[in-house]
Amino acid sequence: MPRITIASAKAKGRNLQKWVAEKISELTGLPHGKDCPIESRPMGQSGTDVRLDNQAKALFPFAVECKAQESWSVHGWVEQAEKNASVTEPWILFCKRSRKPPVVIMDAEVFFEILRKGK
Secondary structure, three states: OOOOOHHHHHHHHHHHHHHHHHHHHHHHOOOEOOOOOEEEOOOOOOOOOEEEOHHHHHHOOOEEEEEEOOOOOHHHHHHHHHHHOOOOOOEEEEEEOOOOOOEEEEOHHHHHHHHHHHO
């Protein structure tokens, strides 16, 4: 099987980031796109993959990391997500493989805290 080109790999990552930004926009009711409260960060920039302004963070309080890859290195991705998150916001990792739906990975304690608050 031929290897994916760098351009194709970056496009896959960019598409996942835009999908996540769109979903956060639907959830919060805030617009997404360039110079909006929710923005998919351009490839190669440091920081979270989806930039959220303070208004968006109040409604979706997570540091977003996205990975669209065929081979998964979950622990390395978690380390990157932890590094990009601030002390006050938990990280959330959106992962996708070709022809598979995206999945979410997050800290288990944060997950159970969300469930406790939802009760």
